[in-house]
Amino acid sequence: MLIQRATLLDGTVTDVRLGPRINEVGGNLVARPGENVLDAAGGTVLPGLHDHHVHVRSAASALASVSVGPPEVRTKDQLAQALSNAIPGSDGWIRAVGYHESVAGDLDRRALDVLLPGIPLRVQHRSGALWILNSAALGRVGMAGHPDGRLRSADRGWSDALGKRETDLAELNRRLTAVGVTGVTDATPDLEADDVIALHVAHQRGDFRPRLHFLSPGKKILHDDRLDLDALTDWIVDRHSADRPVAVHCVTAAQLVVTIAALRAAGSHPLDRIEHAAVVPDDALADLADLAVTVVTQPNFVAERGDQYLAEVPTAEHAQLWRVGSLLKANVQVALSTDMPFGRGDPWAAMRAAVRRATPSGAVLNAGERISAEEALTMFLGWSDQPSQLRAVEPGQPGDVCVLTQPPAAVLAELDAGMVAATVIGGEVAYAAG
Ligand SMILES: [Zn+2]
Numbered sequence: 001m002l003i004q005r006a007t008l009l010d011g012t013v014t015d016v017r018l019g020p021r022i023n024e025v026g027g028n029l030v031a032r033p034g035e036n037v038l039d040a041a042g043g044t045v046l047p048g049l050h051d052h053h054v055h056v057r058s059a060a061s062a063l064a065s066v067s068v069g070p071p072e073v074r075t076k077d078q079l080a081q082a083l084s085n086a087i088p089g090s091d092g093w094i095r096a097v098g099y100h101e102s103v104a105g106d107l108d109r110r111a112l113d114v115l116l117p118g119i120p121l122r123v124q125h126r127s128g129a130l131w132i133l134n135s136a137a138l139g140r141v142g143m144a145g146h147p148d149g150r151l152r153s154a155d156r157g158w159s160d161a162l163g164k165r166e167t168d169l170a171e172l173n174r175r176l177t178a179v180g181v182t183g184v185t186d187a188t189p190d191l192e193a194d195d196v197i198a199l200h201v202a203h204q205r206g207d208f209r210p211r212l213h214f215l216s217p218g219k220k221i222l223h224d225d226r227l228d229l230d231a232l233t234d235w236i237v238d239r240h241s242a243d244r245p246v247a248v249h250c251v252t253a254a255q256l257v258v259t260i261a262a263l264r265a266a267g268s269h270p271l272d273r274i275e276h277a278a279v280v281p282d283d284a285l286a287d288l289a290d291l292a293v294t295v296v297t298q299p300n301f302v303a304e305r306g307d308q309y310l311a312e313v314p315t316a317e318h319a320q321l322w323r324v325g326s327l328l329k330a331n332v333q334v335a336l337s338t339d340m341p342f343g344r345g346d347p348w349a350a351m352r353a354a355v356r357r358a359t360p361s362g363a364v365l366n367a368g369e370r371i372s373a374e375e376a377l378t379m380f381l382g383w384s385d386q387p388s389q390l391r392a393v394e395p396g397q398p399g400d401v402c403v404l405t406q407p408p409a410a411v412l413a414e415l416d417a418g419m420v421a422a423t424v425i426g427g428e429v430a431y432a433a434g
Contacts, residue, residue, distance in 0.1 A: 001036035001427055002029055006045035007407045008393055009374070016045060018399035019427035025395060036429070040403050043421055044411045047391035048182025048400035049347050049380040052296045053275055053337035055188045056172070056199060056212070062341040063175065064089045064168040069098030069126050076104035083116045089168045093137070096123040107132045109149025169199075169208040176210050177431035179346055179417040180402035182424075183211035185296075185337070185384055187247065187275060191216040209430040211400070213384035215247040219275070222248065222255040229258050229265075236266035245271035247296075251278040253320065260287045268293055271385055276339075280323045285330040294333040294388050299324055299357070300343045300350035302366075306359025318366060324354050324379075325369040335387030336379040348417040351376035355415065373412040399427035 003016040015029035016022060031037045066086040067073065073082050086094045094116065099107065112121055112134035120137035124130070133141070133149045176184065186199070191214060202208040218239055220232070232248070239246050246269070250256040259274060268291045277295045280288075288295060299322050302309075309321055327334045336354065338345045354376040357364050381390050391397055403422040404411050411419055423431040 001038065001424070001429070002031050003038045003040050003045060003401070003403065003424075004029070004031075005042055006040040006393070006403070007042055009044065009046060009377075009408050011408060013042065016393060016401070018401065018424065021399050021427075022393060022395050022397045022401075025393060038403065038422060038424075038429070040421070042407055043419075044404040044406065044408045045393055046180070046377070046402045046404070047381045047393060047397065048402045048423060048425065049180045050183040050185070050211075050382060050384055050387070051176075051181055051337050051340065051345065051347055051380065052185045052335045052382070052384075052387045053187040053298065054184045054340045054345065055342070056169075056184060056186045056208075057188070057195060059341040059345060060169050060172040063171050065095040065097045065124075067098045068096040068123060069100045069103060072098075073103055079104050080115050083121065088119055090170050091168065093120045093122065093140075096121065098126045099123045099132075100126050107150075109133060109135055109138060109146070112149065169202050173208045173210070174431070175345065177423040177425075178420060178433075179348060180404075180420040180423050181210055181347065182398075182400035182402065182430070183213065183384055185213040185215060185387075187215045187219060187249075187337075187339075189216055189219040189221050189249070209425050211384065211398075211425070215273075215275075218244055219247045220249065222250065222258065224252055224254050227254060227258045229261055232258060232262040233265045236262055240266060240269050243269075245269040245273065247273040247275055249275045251276050253279045253281050253284075256280060256284055260284060260291065263291050263293060273387070277327075278322060279317065279320045280327070281320055285326060285332065288327065288332040289330050292333065294335060294386075295327055296335050296337050296387055297322060297324060297327075298337055298339045298343050298350065299354040299369075300338050300346075301353075302357055302359060303349060303353035304343060304360070306357075306365045307361050307363065309365060310359065310363060319368070321366060323366065323369045324376075325371050328371060328375065333388035334379060335382050336376065346417055347380045348415050351380070351415045354379070373415055376415065377412065400425050405433075 006016050007013050014025055017024040017029055066082055068079055068082050073079050088094050120140045121134040122137050123132045131151045138144055138146050236246050248259045250259050272293045274293055274295050277297050302322050336350055338350050354371050355373050357370050383389050401424045404419045405421045406419050421433050
């Protein structure tokens, strides 16, 4: 396809011809017969955004289900409201999760038929071991005659019919491409091979367009109460001896200190990563730079949970939270991500948080960690396996771009997902606004 009148981040106005890769960048490229032409009309064209740390399956499930337990839902009226507001998935089902009998007692098919007749509804109990189905849902799984619609996970027959449909990737695909995301890194530890294959198949089929990169099995979660330097070091040595990098999840200062010590002992691999780095003490900055490890962090949590941190974290530690600016100054390799669905999956909101450091109430957390809008934006433009190495709109690069409605100055001033006009993956339009 051909994108005309594109403004690159450096201000150059040009045309871009792309397929699986970017083929040509230059002024006045002439459309070929049958070529798909997109007029960017002076809007910015960027390499597509890559969200460097997400959980694809959890995100799809979270999007496709409505929460019907405390604290969101506490009464029968709230339950009725939540169910009537729920939007069915592409398969026509409404999935509700987190139910507890303190809300409206022990539900059965009759109770659900009153709350939501006609639309197939399954309510999962918060224990995860019990589902209650309404009559429409029971009919769908061939159990129209079931006495009360209360199904235990141990019961055979229906669970296959329901369980495999858990992940509806279509809506997640729509949301990601609508904000300019052309690739994601799934950071879920211990992903089953089946999950990885299912996601690759969804990508191949076109149900899930963004490119997929997986950290598992090279991802390790640490727990403060059983930090074991030797075991971590051995695991890293093992991975490195097979020329494989590691990604270590560090959400406390203790976890970061032990990880730094383990990387020092094991030696580092150029593609090693530290996930989150939620708490970085000053004396860790030089170590992180020294090890040339990439920190993949999530300043969006400042915008989402900042007031909680200000209230609950000792004041002396505030300066260590979700640092970005001081990592850059110390020459640490840094990239950003959202940790969707644990963080909201809007990279533009994460960029704004990195620039403004504003909490939900408007307070500021660590003004010294602010970075420029351009720095924040480019931290979503790295390669999946080298998050701090930038892609560019240049011949030979992947044919993945994000087209915005405004020129760069306006894009950087607002950092707003609403400016995404089109998202192109492998030379094909995966999303077009309007
Ligand atoms: Zn995560």
